[in-house]
Amino acid sequence: MTPELLTRILRNRADRRACVLATRLPDGTPVLLEDHDFGFRPAGSETVPAALLAEATSLAAAGRSGTTTLEGADWFLHLHAPPPRLLIVGAVHIAQVLAPFAAGLGMLPVVIDPRTALATPERFPGVALRHEWPDDALRALRPDRHTAVVVLTHDSKLDDPALTEALNGPAFYVGALGSRRTHAKRRDRLHAAGLSDRALDRLRGPVGLAIGAIGAEEIALSIAAEIVATRRGSPLATRSES
């Protein structure tokens, strides 16, 4: 590990791009693999086995680091992913519980609500707050593949533009609060507004894992659990009904 590699890893992270430091264990040779949207590539001019790039891609997708054996040598692949963000639309009671849950899970929560009476530092101590309209805020924050978006306002004026913006981007999780009926109506509205079935199939609603949640605290827990399950590729994140 050289100082230059360390600097480069930190630069990737500041740009919110994942990178994988691959270390060939017998001789300690490091190769930095950078994420170029269409796959991982060495940062320098090294040639590396194609299987190493494939392994980096699959580990990055699963959000894990790991060891693999290639051409008779052990490699350690260290994933440096940017901290995941959770963009919460709606400074409601569930958001007050969900934001600290997210922070405790190592995510960076941001609460978005133009209703300044709700999105206050008193209600959300230590949480980043934005008072723009949700779609403007989402355009500014640019959800990436390490970002989850959840809308909680129950107000289609606020929820729908945010969902349109989020579902057209690469966020790894997009969820919306509401009953099965609300969810069906919301799908119809968004479909009429031009979102494809494929984009809408990514929308998680009713939001959260089915843990029989009652009240804001338990609903927040079910949402946090579904975000973790999605991020880690757990079978729990697969919905049979959609």
Added chain:
Amino acid sequence: MTALDPAPPPADPLLLAADWQRAGLGVALATVTETWGSSPRPAGSLMVVATDGRIAGSVSGGCVESAVAEAALQALQDRRPRLLGFGITDEDAWSVGLACGGSIKVLVQPIATGPAGAVGVA
């Protein structure tokens, strides 16, 4: 934390490693490369150690950190990486084993210019 831009989590080991290095200290990284059983920290967990004894991050629940720090200080002296194994199957299980019954491998490497050199296995 400002309203516009959420701050990164505090005391990020890798950021500290860069800071300490810029301040002129030797710095070694210790990274969990593999885990078996119920080890408390996953592969990729990171601890950084500076020549003045400063430590940030962790590789276990606190069971093996002092042994890893010792190895890191040695790595800073001889400028060679090493791969350490800890767990109940090790001879030193009773001194620095993992209370949880799992086992881990930890790669310790100095941050230094030039080729890394062969990884010693302990």
